Amino acid sequence: MAQRKKQIGLAIVGCGVIGRMRGMIAKDYPGIGWIGLADMNEKVGNKLKADIGADYFTTDYRELINRPEVDALIVATSTWAHVEPTLLGCAKGIPMLIEKPLATDARQSFEVLEAIKKAGVDACVGYTQRFRRRFLVVKSRVDSGQIGNLTCLVTRAFMNRMAPLGEVRLTQDRRHLTPMVVSGTHSLDMCRWIMGPTINPVSIYARSQDKVMGQHGTKDATFGIFQLDNGAIWSMNICWALPKVWPGAVYGLEIGIVGDKGVIDIEDTHRDLVIASEQNQGPAYRPEGHTEDTVRQVEFLTSFPPGDVYDGELWGPLREETWNWYQRIYMGKKTPHATAQEAHDNLMLTMAMDLSAKRGKEVALPISPEELMAGLNE
Ligand SMILES: NC(=O)c1ccc[n+]([C@@H]2O[C@H](COP(=O)([O-])OP(=O)(O)OC[C@H]3O[C@@H](n4cnc5c(N)ncnc54)[C@H](O)[C@@H]3O)[C@@H](O)[C@H]2O)c1
Secondary structure, eight states: OOOOOOOEEEEEEOOSHHHHHHHHHHHHOTTEEEEEEEOSSHHHHHHHHHHHTOSEEESOHHHHHTSTTOOEEEEOSOTTOOHHHHHHHHHHTOOEEEOSOSOSSHHHHHHHHHHHHHHTOOEEEOOGGGGSHHHHHHHHHHHTTTTOSEEEEEEEEEEETHHHHHHGGGOSOOTTOOHIIIIIHHHHHHHHHHHOTTOOEEEEEEEEEOTTGGGGTSOSEEEEEEEETTSOEEEEEEEEEEOTTSSBSSEEEEEEEEESSOEEEEEESOTTSEEEOSSOOOOSOOOTTOOOOOOOOEEETTOSTTOEEETTEEESHHHHHHHHHHHHHHHOOOOOOEEHHHHHHHHHHHHHHHHHHHHTSOEESSOOHHHHHHHHHO
16 A cells, blocks of 8 residues: 655645645645644734634744744735745755745845855745736647737736835835836736746846825836837836725736737726725725724626635635645646746846836846845945
């Protein structure tokens, strides 16, 4: 009789909105036999421990990662707090699923990437939208040459300002929590992934606007044009300052991909599923300790990128992404997760957009992490 495979001991650092979702799915995955949790917020961590029957909880992520039971790690801490737990995961030599971005400083992101390479660990980064049927079919059509060689791409991401207000609530250091670094990175990754690794940007020209979100320490919008090394042009745009009453509760996207033999036009604004109700729809993104009092009676449903909850369970892209990552680490399955290298490259491009907007000048690419940060911090 074949020997039974040893079940995985999973550590989840960060038990907020995303860590909770990944933990709920871990509870149901048959290849996971032990779950340990860490969060600096004891209430949030203990609640998740009780809800999924986790084996261990601590407020100190070091204690958790160093436990002998731990074979794999999810880093789901706040956007600016991924570096230390990830470096510890590298030292332990375990596979990781890290939320984007790797860091909010390009030099630290490079340091993390080097540590991952040196340790030879399998590190994936949470670009959840890759796990949607619509984007997988687009990628396969582009890869099989159905629209020929790419000539121009255009991306427009619109976000309700409720999302960034929830995002920045836990820190006052918001210098690098810009629309491109935090959220535009998802649609930027989508376009880069569809284009494939052989097409690379050689320059970026961008402009930003901060009329509404400037008072919260971030910006409203960044619009830019990348010149690509195959001669194509790519217009990448995000505004995350839409009014709270905008029916899209979180993310709405349009992408156009033009080739010399065809075109793919993606409408992903969620206007095809609308509710109008006498009851307030409230926010879709509800992190601990953040409330919204705006009344919203019309909503484009399914705009929250991770998915939606039915009967206590999450359905949608983050479920597919997380389950497939468990399959990857337990069964050795090949999956389309973003690599740490891709995540680092994405951060470099999003920050280069911010640098170009700051200088009001075109920035040549690639640029080193040192030059990028010197420019952004000057
Ligand atoms: N893939 C997606 O679609 C998606 C969607 C939203 C957010 N995210 C990403 O997921 C990550 C988490 O976001 P969230 O919405 O769950 O935020 P959240 O605020 O709900 O949760 C973050 C948790 O991390 C904890 N934390 C922060 N620093 C810590 C530390 N040093 N040690 C232990 N715990 C710490 C906080 O107490 C909090 O409970 C972020 O990186 C965010 O960018 C991804």
